Structure formats: C-alpha cells, structure tokens
Amino acid sequence: MMQAVTKALAILLTAAIPAVAASAQSQGDPAPDFTYAALGGGSVSLGDYQGKVLFVFLFGYQCPYCLSVGNRTEKEVHEAFASDTLFAAIGLDLWNGTPANVSAFRSQTGVTYKLGLQASSMSSLYGTTYDRVMVIGPDGKIAYKGLTATSSTLDDAVSVIASMLSASTSVSPDGSATTLHLSTYPNPSAGAVSVEIGTSESGDAALVVYDMLGRRVATLHDGWLPAGNATVVWDGMNESGARVGSGVYLVSLRSGGNSLTRTVIRSE
DSSP, X not given: OHHHHHHHHHHHHHHHHHHHHHHOOOTTSBOOOOEEEBTTSSEEEGGGGTTSXXXXXXXXXXXXXXXXXXHHIIIIIIHXXXXXXXXXXXXXXXXXXXXXXXXXXXXXXXXXXXXXXXXXXXXXXXXXXXXXXXXXXXXXXXXXXXXXXXXXXXXXHHHHHHXXXXXXXXXXXXXXEXXXXXXXXXXXXXXXXXXXXXXXXXXXXXXXXXXXXXXXXXXXXXEEEOSEEEEEEEOSBOTTSOBOOSEEEEEEEEETTEEEEEEEEEOO
C-alpha cells in the first residue's frame, strides 16, 4: 500500500514540475499585472508604473537573507536612482506578514520605498520566490529576473536599471532629435567615479556635480562635446581641490536644451 502511495505521489510531482516551469515568466516576457494592499494604506499595482523602470524586491518579512540585503536595495538602488522620474522601486512581502510584521521589516532594513502586503501569489504568477529581485521595463516586459539570492544578483539588476535610464531624447522645433547618454560606475564609490557620457549631435555641453542642496561641487566638462561617447572621471574632489565627504551627489549633463541627472553615492 505504501509503495502504491509513494508511486502515485511521485507521478503527481513529476506532472506538476513541467506545469510550473511552463508558467514561469522569463526575461523578455510581458510582466503579469498584480495589485496588493500597501503598507500604510492604498495599494501597489504594476499598472501604477507604466512607462517607468520598476525595481521589485521580493522578500519575506523575517527572512534573514532579506533582512541582511534590504538596506543594500535602499542605498544601491532606490537612493541611487530616486532622482530620475522614470524610475520607481517597490518591495513585496511573499511571506504574507501582517502590517506590523512588514513595518518591522522596514524599520530593520531602512527601506523607504513602497511595500506591498500579502503578496505570496507572486511566486506562482512569476515562477519565483522570496529573496529575489526583478526589473520591469517601461514597455511592461521583464528586463531582468534574478534567479538566485539578492546578494548575488543586485549588481546585475543595478546595471540593467542604469542602462535603461541612461538615455534621454529631445526633439527640436525643426523635428530633429538629440539623444543624451549618462551613466556612472561604480556607484556607490569610495574612490574615483567613471562618468560615461554621449550625445547623438555635437554641441556645447556641461557636465556638473551638485550636492543635494543644488550647490555646484565640481565641473567635469564645460564646452564643445562631439557626437559619440566619452568617459570623464570624477576623482571625488570639489572645485577647490578638497575631497568631498560621504553623501549623495547629483551628476548633471546638459546639452542642446536636453538634460540628464544621475545620483552618485560617496562612501568614504
């Protein structure tokens, strides 16, 4: 009797595995819609972020790995890209904790982005689990899906986000379009930061570092910028030649009536 039960269970499990794999969403697939109650009231829904690059942290409110890496998602992702209006970050609790549970998670990790409650259905909806990250592009497709622990995939997610946010296009009255590119690496950084810039049209351009109060810290370029790509290094010094302290800084590229801004975190 026991052998028959065991064999029947094995058959059921074998049949279930292909079904789960078939329903799992992969990079490049349209992201299934979702809506969950949000911590503090309201809701968090994929539809709220149409046209944005969306970072999603899937966590369990008491998962030790999630608690350990949570602050990195705040510092290296949310704070790094928060100044870009085309970016958003959310977290979803797959352990179905109470509001008090998820509030404790927020306090322990220091995350400030929106958190969704009772989101265990994400596991079947996306074929994933907790302690995972995803990036959903402005087109509503999955641009990145971490398959292992967040601690080992967060850098990849950051690179994908930076790449998707690194371009801005403006159209002049005569119909011609100018595209700017701006990205920074490494970020956060305790040393020099490489600032990659580019433009589709030659012209005057200014590349300036500001502090969070809008004060000019350093001018990295001011003058003619030929079409194409270039790399400028910020050594972490201000215009007086003194090393700046730890904190969040804004790198701004302006050219031809178009502008892009990126956040750089200095950590001495």
